[in-house]
Amino acid sequence: MYSPKTIKYFNSPKNYGKIKNPDGIGKVGNIICGDVMWLYIKIGKDKKKQEVIKDIKYETFGCVAAIATSGQVTELAKGKTIAEALAISKDAIVEELGGLPPIKLHCSVLAVDALAEAIYDYLSKNKRQFRKI
Amino acid sequence: MRSPTLIYLDYAATTPVDPRVVKTMLPYFTKKFGNTASLHSFGLEAKEAVEKGRKIIADAIKASVKEIYFTSSASESNNLALKGLAWANKDKKHIIISSVEHDCVLTSAAWLEQQGWSLTLLPVDKYGLVDPKEVQKAIRPDTLAVSVMHANNEIGTVNPIGEIGKICRDKGVYFHTDAAQTFGKIPIDVNRLNIDLLTASAHKMCGPKGVAMLYVRSGVRIRPLLHGGGHEGGLRSSTLNVPAIVGFAEGVKICLAEMKKESARLGKLRDKLIKGALTKISDSHLNGHPKKRLPNNANFRFSYIEGEALIMMLDNLGIAASTASACSSPKLQPSHVLLACGLRPQDAHGSLRLSLGRWTTESEIDKVLEVLPAVVEKLRKISPFSSINN
Numbered sequence: 305m306y307s308p309k310t311i312k313y314f315n316s317p318k319n320y321g322k323i324k325n326p327d328g329i330g331k332v333g334n335i336i337c338g339d340v341m342w343l344y345i346k347i348g349k350d351k352k353k354q355e356v357i358k359d360i361k362y363e364t365f366g367c368v369a370a371i372a373t374s375g376q377v378t379e380l381a382k383g384k385t386i387a388e389a390l391a392i393s394k395d396a397i398v399e400e401l402g403g404l405p406p407i408k409l410h411c412s413v414l415a416v417d418a419l420a421e422a423i424y425d426y427l428s429k430n431k432r433q434f435r436k437i
Numbered sequence: 438m439r440s441p442t443l444i445y446l447d448y449a450a451t452t453p454v455d456p457r458v459v460k461t462m463l464p465y466f467t468k469k470f471g472n473t474a475s476l477h478s479f480g481l482e483a484k485e486a487v488e489k490g491r492k493i494i495a496d497a498i499k500a501s502v503k504e505i506y507f508t509s510s511a512s513e514s515n516n517l518a519l520k521g522l523a524w525a526n527k528d529k530k531h532i533i534i535s536s537v538e539h540d541c542v543l544t545s546a547a548w549l550e551q552q553g554w555s556l557t558l559l560p561v562d563k564y565g566l567v568d569p570k571e572v573q574k575a576i577r578p579d580t581l582a583v584s585v586m587h588a589n590n591e592i593g594t595v596n597p598i599g600e601i602g603k604i605c606r607d608k609g610v611y612f613h614t615d616a617a618q619t620f621g622k623i624p625i626d627v628n629r630l631n632i633d634l635l636t637a638s639a640h641k642m643c644g645p646k647g648v649a650m651l652y653v654r655s656g657v658r659i660r661p662l663l664h665g666g667g668h669e670g671g672l673r674s675s676t677l678n679v680p681a682i683v684g685f686a687e688g689v690k691i692c693l694a695e696m697k698k699e700s701a702r703l704g705k706l707r708d709k710l711i712k713g714a715l716t717k718i719s720d721s722h723l724n725g726h727p728k729k730r731l732p733n734n735a736n737f738r739f740s741y742i743e744g745e746a747l748i749m750m751l752d753n754l755g756i757a758a759s760t761a762s763a764c765s766s767p768k769l770q771p772s773h774v775l776l777a778c779g780l781r782p783q784d785a786h787g788s789l790r791l792s793l794g795r796w797t798t799e800s801e802i803d804k805v806l807e808v809l810p811a812v813v814e815k816l817r818k819i820s821p822f823s824s825i826n827n
């Protein structure tokens with residue numbers, strides 16, 4: 305039922321674990337099946353002095369789709385500016401994975417939400433506005 | 438042919454058909470293909486084969502041939518038992534079932550509830566056992582029937598159906614049991630156990646899919662679900678699936694002949710598996726009763742991880758197993774069986790069922806015990822909960 309790419313992401317998960325002293329943490333839960341994802345980010349500056357996601361890690365308690373989308377979102381967000389990271393949509397993740405079974409689409413929402421939460425956490429700690437761009 | 442290195446530990450879902458069974462079935466597809474309702478020699482030949490099979494199956498549970506009705510599946514048998522009883526006995530409007538029944542019993546009963554029957558769900562203890570005293574308490578003057586499964590398909594707990602049968606008999610209430618997981622594995626005597634209706638299926642005991650049976654004690658009032666040519670004494674119209682019935686009977690014959698030795702062999706492997714997994718893996722628990730369980734069922738739960746992910750990882754390593762986690766269910770809901778045993782939804786998440794069978798070997802169990810701890814560990818590394826607890 306899963307695409308080969310989803311299985312690949314699931315089998316060799318990347319970017320899982322914790323970041324010590326993260327700049328932002330996103331903790332989200334899934335009321336549909338009870339799954340949980342925590343996402344950690346570290347913010348740095350790129351050459352143009354823009355704020356970028358320097359490091360990103362996740363911890364997920366969930367199904368194959370949840371683990372694969374967690375990995376996928378961290379891959380997509382790494383090195384991106386905050387604006388770019390916030391623009392990552394669940395559809396982009398699903399497409400990148402070669403599709404998900406319809407019953408598993410809700411798992412990909414979890415990943416996008418966790419990323420947005422982590423960025424929001426960072427911005428609010430620094431007393432800045434959260435703008436969905 | 439699948440690779441011989443694949444390890445199949447999902448016998449509770451379905452079994453391979455024993456080659457001896459296949460051999461007895463084959464002539465009934467091409468040469469002895471008659472319809473049992475036909476008067477010519479082809480029909481007679483088919484009818485004889487079916488009746489021979491019926492006798493083997495009746496003898497296996499100490500019933501008479503007139504009391505065995507062939508159906509297409511255990512789900513059909515369970516539907517027929519509940520709805521058939523209800524429609525034939527409309528003066529009695531109360532039905533009792535256990536809260537850990539298979540979905541086909543639960544949803545049949547729920548459907549009857551919508552039609553005006555009242556329904557009592559019996560609680561179970563933390564091992565999934567039904568207490569006969571609860572049955573006694575639940576029976577009312579308008580109770581029609583009690584349905585309690587012999588052994589649970591998920592956690593393998595074996596219920597005291599003899600005691601429950603006795604209570605039902607004393608109170609004049611019909612007793613139905615779903616024996617899909619026990620027929621062919623545990624001896625069943627419908628008289629000694631006071632069973633009025635019993636469901637059994639072929640594909641759980643190395644027979645073919647598409648055939649099952651319902652035992653109905655003579656004198657029990659029951660109506661058909663399927664109307665038509667009046668097969669099976671009018672209780673189940675449909676052309677008989679002759680090859681499958683022949684295979685079912687052969688499967689029963691083999692199970693009976695090998696039952697004692699086989700259940701001792703499987704029981705030993707099961708115990709090795711349970712002991713090994715529980716000692717090698719931290720925060721692991723056994724689901725179901727430690728003693729009163731099917732000889733071929735081991736069911737665990739591992740904290741902090743999710744079952745579907747676990748199954749997929751095991752599958753990649755060539756081990757086929759099953760889970761009852763919410764993520765793996767079509768309704769995204771945790772197992773009603775584990776919840777009825779008092780588990781919280783998050784605990785029900787990391788369940789793993791390993792069910793053994795005729796071709797399970799000790800070296801396969803050793804292999805699982807070697808691989809499983811590493812797989813659980815890998816998933817725990819990804820999970821946020823295991824690190825909190827470290």
Ligand code: FES
Pocket residue numbers: 334337338339365366367368369370408411763764765769
């Ligand atoms: S996380 Fe539960 S279905 Fe995907």
